[in-house]
Amino acid sequence: xxxxxxxxxxxxxxxxxxxxxxxxxxxxxxxxxxxxxxxxxxxxxxxxxxxxxxxxxxxxxxxxxxxxxxxxxxxxxxxxxxxxxxxxxxxxxxxxxxxxxxxxxxxxxxxxxxxxxxxxxxxxxxxxxxxxxxxxxxxxxxxxxxxxxxxxxxxxxxxxxxxxxxxxxxxxxxxxxxxxxxxxxxxxxxxxxxxxxxxxxxxxxxxxxxxxxxxxxxxxxxxxxxxxxxxxxxxxxxxxxxxxxxxxxxxxxxxxxxxxxxxxxxxxxxxxxxxxxxxxxxxxxxxxxxxxxxxxxxxxxxxxxxx
Numbered sequence: 566x567x568x569x570x571x572x573x574x575x576x577x578x579x580x581x582x583x584x585x586x587x588x589x590x591x592x593x594x595x596x597x598x599x600x601x602x603x604x605x606x607x608x609x610x611x612x613x614x615x616x617x618x619x620x621x622x623x624x625x626x627x628x629x630x631x632x633x634x635x636x637x638x639x640x641x642x643x644x645x646x647x648x649x650x651x652x653x654x655x656x657x658x659x660x661x662x663x664x665x666x667x668x669x670x671x672x673x674x675x676x677x678x679x680x681x682x683x684x685x686x687x688x689x690x691x692x693x694x695x696x697x698x699x700x701x702x703x704x705x706x707x708x709x710x711x712x713x714x715x716x717x718x719x720x721x722x723x724x725x726x727x728x729x730x731x732x733x734x735x736x737x738x739x740x741x742x743x744x745x746x747x748x749x750x751x752x753x754x755x756x757x758x759x760x761x762x763x764x765x766x767x768x769x770x771x772x773x774x775x776x777x778x779x780x781x782x783x784x785x786x787x788x789x790x791x792x793x794x795x796x797x798x799x800x801x802x803x804x805x806x807x808x809x810x811x812x813x814x815x816x817x818x819x820x821x822x823x824x825x826x827x828x829x830x831x832x833x834x835x836x837x838x839x840x841x842x843x844x845x846x847x848x849x850x851x852x853x854x855x856x857x858x859x860x861x862x863x864x865x866x867x868x869x870x871x872x
Contacts, residue, residue: 570595571603578614583623600624613765627718627765629700704766705745708733714771715747718764727751731758732773739785746783748773757784794830797837798851801825805847812840826851838863 570593577584577592586597604624607614616624646665708715716730731747738744743760801809801818806825810818817827831837838859841848850857 567603571607574600574603575607575612578624578626583625585623589624615765615767625767628704628767629697629763629765698761701760701763701766702743704768705733705736705760705763708766708768709736709745712772712775714769714773715766716769717758717766719758720762720764722762726764730769731756732775734775734778735783737783737785744785746778748776755782793832793834795833795853795856797827797829797831797853797856799827799829799841800849800851801827802847805844808844809848831856842867 573593574589577589586600589595589600590597601616604614604616613627613630614624615627616622704715707713712732714730714732716728718726718728720726729749729751731745731749733745733747735746736743737746737757744757745760746755746757748754749756799809800821801824803825806818809827813827813829817829818825819827833856837856841850841860842863850860
């Protein structure tokens with residue numbers, strides 16, 4: 566009985582934005598203490614059920630949550646849909662009908678695809694991403710387009726975990742990273758959030774009035790000034806040619822004797838050092854000497870750390 570109730574609770578949460586512990590307790594004829602215990606067990610099972618206490622609180626799933634790809638086999642989807650369809654013919658239950666529609670939709674879209682905007686396909690997730698990044702993108706994109714407030718669980722670079730209410734205004738794609746620029750109610754100021762660092766996101770049910778955001782207002786360097794860049798000469802091994810062409814552009818690389826070389830303007834910061842190190846010795850700095858030394862010192866530090 567316990568696990569049957571937990572499954573029904575999950576279906577109820579999938580079909581509705583937010584429910585209270587009292588609603589669940591009354592529906593399944595259990596105590597509110599049991600409701601919270603079942604919520605904890607669902608969390609242990611890897612299902613992110615969240616609880617917000619207080620007058621406007623409740624129990625809910627993040628809007629970014631979907632059943633994992635491959636969670637059901639094709640036969641299991643069919644069995645679950647047939648069972649819910651049979652139940653739906655016997656009772657006019659809103660939660661059962663909603664869960665049935667969601668299962669049908671998930672069955673059709675269980676093969677994860679990259680985010681598609683018009684004629685452009687973008688996949689900004691990490692290599693180990695299991696489809697969760699795409700769900701976050703969809704929620705953020707909808708929030709920006711429809712002026713919908715979001716509540717997010719955010720993990721900073723320092724590991725700080727915070728819950729914030731934001732008004733997402735602009736999506737930004739810079740150096741292969743997606744950001745959302747938003748007004749943060751928790752900090753009473755504008756902030757830029759990496760979408761990859763959003764753990765969960767859900768719609769609050771409220772709208773915001775979109776303000777005019779100028780490019781120069783966003784605290785990201787879209788372009789480096791001439792003072793922030795230096796002339797760099799690189800020697801490139803043939804096996805790195807394709808990757809370097811994608812980095813610097815095909816017009817930047819040209820034959821020089823028996824080797825390949827590139828003369829380019831690069832940012833005078835650690836991003837250039839890290840990028841060159843990423844080629845593992847297949848790209849050599851010829852000039853300037855200052856950058857050459859920084860790459861050398863960084864390589865020595867890596868070798869010492871791994872010794």
